[in-house]
Amino acid sequence: xxxxxxxxxxxxxxxxxxxxxxxxxxxxxxxxxxxxxxxxxxxxxxxxxxxxxxxxxxxxxxxxxxxxxxxxxxxxxxxxxxxxxxxxxxxxxxxxxxxxxxxxxxxxxxxxxxxxxxxxxxxxxxxxxxxxxxxxxxxxxxxxxxxxxxxxxxxxxxxxxxxxxxxxxxxxxxxxxxxxxxxxxxxx
Amino acid sequence: xxxxxxxxxxxxxxxxxxxxxxxxxxxxxxxxxxxxxxxxxxxxxxxxxxxxxxxxxxxxxxxxxxxxxxxxxxxxxxxxxxxxxxx
Amino acid sequence: xxxxxxxxxxxxxxxxxxxxxxxxxxxxxxxxxxxxxxxxxxxxxxxxxxxxxxxxxxxxxxxxxxxxxxxxxxxxxxxxxxxxxxxxxxxxxxxxxxxxxxxxxxxxxxxxxxxxxxxxxxxxxxxxxxxxxxxxxxxxxxxxxxxxxxxxxxxxxxxxxxxxxxxxxxxxxxxxxxxxxxxxxxxxxxxxxxxxxxxxxxxxxxxxxxxxxxxxxxxxxxxxxxxxxxxxxxxxxxxxxxxxxxxxxxxxxxxxxxxxxxxxxxxxxxxxxxxxxxxxxxxxxxxxxxxxxxxxxxxxxxxxxxxxxxxxxxxxxxxxxxxxxxxxxxxxxxxxxxxxxxxxxxxxxxxxxxxxxxxxxxxxxxxxxxxxxxxxxxxxxxxxxxxxxxxxxxxxxxxxxxxxxxxxxxxxxxxxxxxxxxxxxxxxxxxxxxxxxxxxxxxxxxxxxxxxxxxxxxxxxxxxxxxxxxxxxxxxxxxxxxxxxxxxxxxxxxxxxxxxxxxxxxxxxxxxxxxxxxxxxxxxxxxxxxxxxxxxxxxxxxxxxxxxxxxxxxxxxxxxxxxxxxxxxxxxxxxxxxxxxxxxxxxxxxxxxxxxxxxxxxxxxxxxx
Numbered sequence: 074x075x076x077x078x079x080x081x082x083x084x085x086x087x088x089x090x091x092x093x094x095x096x097x098x099x100x101x102x103x104x105x106x107x108x109x110x111x112x113x114x115x116x117x118x119x120x121x122x123x124x125x126x127x128x129x130x131x132x133x134x135x136x137x138x139x140x141x142x143x144x145x146x147x148x149x150x151x152x153x154x155x156x157x158x159x160x161x162x163x164x165x166x167x168x169x170x171x172x173x174x175x176x177x178x179x180x181x182x183x184x185x186x187x188x189x190x191x192x193x194x195x196x197x198x199x200x201x202x203x204x205x206x207x208x209x210x211x212x213x214x215x216x217x218x219x220x221x222x223x224x225x226x227x228x229x230x231x232x233x234x235x236x237x238x239x240x241x242x243x244x245x246x247x248x249x250x251x252x253x254x255x256x257x258x259x260x261x
Numbered sequence: 262x263x264x265x266x267x268x269x270x271x272x273x274x275x276x277x278x279x280x281x282x283x284x285x286x287x288x289x290x291x292x293x294x295x296x297x298x299x300x301x302x303x304x305x306x307x308x309x310x311x312x313x314x315x316x317x318x319x320x321x322x323x324x325x326x327x328x329x330x331x332x333x334x335x336x337x338x339x340x341x342x343x344x345x346x347x348x
Numbered sequence: 349x350x351x352x353x354x355x356x357x358x359x360x361x362x363x364x365x366x367x368x369x370x371x372x373x374x375x376x377x378x379x380x381x382x383x384x385x386x387x388x389x390x391x392x393x394x395x396x397x398x399x400x401x402x403x404x405x406x407x408x409x410x411x412x413x414x415x416x417x418x419x420x421x422x423x424x425x426x427x428x429x430x431x432x433x434x435x436x437x438x439x440x441x442x443x444x445x446x447x448x449x450x451x452x453x454x455x456x457x458x459x460x461x462x463x464x465x466x467x468x469x470x471x472x473x474x475x476x477x478x479x480x481x482x483x484x485x486x487x488x489x490x491x492x493x494x495x496x497x498x499x500x501x502x503x504x505x506x507x508x509x510x511x512x513x514x515x516x517x518x519x520x521x522x523x524x525x526x527x528x529x530x531x532x533x534x535x536x537x538x539x540x541x542x543x544x545x546x547x548x549x550x551x552x553x554x555x556x557x558x559x560x561x562x563x564x565x566x567x568x569x570x571x572x573x574x575x576x577x578x579x580x581x582x583x584x585x586x587x588x589x590x591x592x593x594x595x596x597x598x599x600x601x602x603x604x605x606x607x608x609x610x611x612x613x614x615x616x617x618x619x620x621x622x623x624x625x626x627x628x629x630x631x632x633x634x635x636x637x638x639x640x641x642x643x644x645x646x647x648x649x650x651x652x653x654x655x656x657x658x659x660x661x662x663x664x665x666x667x668x669x670x671x672x673x674x675x676x677x678x679x680x681x682x683x684x685x686x687x688x689x690x691x692x693x694x695x696x697x698x699x700x701x702x703x704x705x706x707x708x709x710x711x712x713x714x715x716x717x718x719x720x721x722x723x724x725x726x727x728x729x730x731x732x733x734x735x736x737x738x739x740x741x742x743x744x745x746x747x748x749x750x751x752x753x754x755x756x757x758x759x760x761x762x763x764x765x766x767x768x769x770x771x772x773x774x775x776x777x778x779x780x781x782x783x784x785x786x787x788x789x790x791x792x793x794x795x796x797x798x799x800x801x802x803x804x805x806x807x808x809x810x811x812x813x814x815x816x817x818x819x820x821x822x823x824x825x826x827x828x829x830x831x832x833x834x835x836x837x838x839x840x841x842x843x844x845x846x847x848x849x850x851x852x853x854x855x856x857x858x859x860x861x862x863x864x865x866x867x868x869x870x871x872x873x874x875x876x877x878x879x880x881x882x883x884x885x886x887x888x889x890x891x892x893x894x895x896x897x898x899x900x901x902x903x904x905x906x907x908x909x910x911x912x913x914x915x916x917x918x919x920x921x922x923x924x925x926x927x928x929x930x931x932x933x934x935x936x937x938x939x940x941x942x943x944x945x946x947x948x949x950x951x952x953x954x955x956x957x
Contacts, residue, residue: 085586089324090513093585096325097578097612105616108649112624115645116635119297134284142277145319149269193640196633200624218410244319251311255304259291328585332605335594336692 091234099245102208106249109201110256117193119260124187126180130258133176134250140169141247144240151229151236159229159236163220166243170213177206201253208246215239276318283311350428354399358527361395362388382560382630389564393527400523401429406516420916429523431515432916436522437501438814441807444493447529449879451485454478456876463869465859475855477540477558484545484562485532488569490661490795492525495576495611498806499604499664501814503580505907505914506598508589508923508940513582521575524568531565534558544853546650547621549636549643553628560629563622570619573660577611580604589906589940591925596939598905598929599674599681599688603667606691610656610663610698618653621646647709651702659698661795663691665802666733669755672809673740675903676752680930682739683732690729690736697726707775708782716775723773730766734759749901750824754805757832761797765790768843783853786846789839797835804831804882811889812896816912819893823885830878837871904939905929 085093147162180202188195219239223232264272287307294300316322366388373380398407405417419425419432426439457478461469470478500518504511512518535541539556547566552559584605588597624635624646634641674681681687703711703719737759746752768790771777781787804827811819845861845868857865899908906929910919923940931937 090582090586092324093328094514094517094578094582097581101574101578101612101616104613105620108617108620108652112620112635112645112649115642115648117640119301131284131288135281138277138280138284141280141315141319142273145273145276146270149266149273153266153269155266190627190631190633193634196627196635196641199631200627200633222412241320244315248312248315248320251315252308255287255291255308259287259300259304261291261295261297261300332585332594335597336688 113197144243148240212243350400354396357395357399358392361391365391440496448489454482459869459872476542494664508906509587521572524572528565528569531561567622570615574615577608580608600667600671603663607660607663614653614656621649651705655702656698665799668806669758669802672755677744678932679744687736690732693729751805751809753828758801765793784846789842817893818896819889823881827881834875
């Protein structure tokens, strides 16, 4: 029983309203990441220990940037009603995301030996990557739910925002990493 | 601004190419500069450029711009008489 | 019963989360208690939300199933996950009224302890827990009563919308509040927390389990605040009735927009502050302890939220105050545009004044003067709002009903609160006044004298709309007179021990302050009792009061143009806004027309200028 039927001409269609809501949430979350990044200098200065695995950091960055491309292609495909390409790209994005999570896991495994959470740099590293990888995990989960929803459909129909929203979230996670990577690995 | 499928896909490759170049540049900057302030500034510039590319072309920030301009005009527009009158 | 189901699911969630955590700590050999509470709590919150109805209305959709959303019903609709903004507004107001009264009782306990210099009621530790609980509960009321309660109820009505932009997120933002209250009330059983509502480390990282519960509660409350702010911004931007241009938007909506921007961005910082403390407690991280860590980090991050937070509290209160003054003075709001700009200026400035809380903390001295200047700059937009209230009253024919009395009291109290704030913004005087009862009195003058009076004004003003019944005017006046006089005695006198150096947050104090404190205590008890007529009036009028007309105040804004209480869809016929909401004294100005608008005006954009 649906009672709450809008009987007025709203100036904005649901897609625009949803986009605005998501953008607002991203602004809010960006504010959280600014707080995280600013605390790095406070807790462990600008120095980066030599033991940090530069190759791993660079490959994680490349991986996440590449997954952004596949996410972008999924969105473009959705807008152009190319369902099979969209599903492939969603799967590819999720796959790279899962690889990224494993990469961070390996990073933690190494970090525990060189700088555990009870040291200044370890505190920063575990907090930044921990919060970020939580975002990545929610992104994978969201993409998974979206994939589940669109797995059988022929045209995109009402599901455009589901795809677009999940993809936007994924790009946001990428933007966050664009700043986290130099903060953790490249500062001196 | 509506793009065709081919244009959109091409744009994706262009953006990821630029991002790749910048990531390499970032890394080179990081190993070649010693001065902390200089390094910090350069990294910040590269980071902001990368973030702008993603936000502008992948996330379509332009969608939001209309709302921001709308609120901004609403705050600053100085025409109370016109608002008071019936139209 | 959704509530019972919520509690059961929460218990199941806690069991799942707790056992996962136990499994992990068993392997690593760490202390099991705090990780178990944190992880169990996260799962318990999810279980609670799903149990109270989020699963039926929202969660099923994630798995591609159909959802059922029925916001109608009798009194049961208030006890479940309900997407109707009017129901959510009442849920907020009822919950917070209870929290307010409880915290008020705690305050009376504190004054009983402080009535003489020795120890009477509490031990030092229970005193500190009581003081901290009073603080955080009142902060929660101050943030959520106006942003959660009145904004939710009134904002969609006042801008002519059917509901907020995201009704389900709105319901979510309410239903995380009950766990906050429960957690806070549980803290005394787990050793309490003695660090005040500000939770500075290292006290906070060393406090017993009660401290951890406090941090989880604050974090959860932050989520509610962020989602609420998000919703109101989206609502104001996208849901205004056709024809409601920015210049025709009631000032209350503007103030909510301003407060929402702060709430959306700044609240994340306090969430991070709480997260840091939890991380330091659970994972032994070193944000605030050597090597490398620094307790100042917490103070910066905390006040980066908590100073803007007072503007989350006070801005909508100002909006409601101006709204009421305009309708009861039958005059347009004086300098409407400048008030809007003042709101914008306050939002911008509120982010760059936080370090005036840190003048004596040992931060770099070079920061002191810039922050002093910036802090004093903020008195300019605040002054504009103040002058607007006075300009609206100027040469008007006031109708001295209870809402207006409270609104005028806001002007009086906030003048004192604002002026005493200057001494705390000045570095030279602040160093002497820091951490004394001067700060306590100042804070209570701005938030209680400013905001709580405005909340009571709003409560009386919108009572007929919310309940459909009229409150008792005489009892309201008695409440106002008692509250206004006793409040002013309590806190005016409290400035005196502050200026001569009586520290706050202490249970025992030097005997020479006894006389002043006794006066404060007696007045404070009177102040507490002055809420009795209010409670009786509200409850009795809600049940037995005379039926209220749809528009008892003859106000022009949209919420009064529908029935009292409004139907589910708010307006039987949707309004089209055609003029200024405050066009009093000019009969030709019509704020809104009802009736079927022509298709051409439907297609036209609302910005009709």
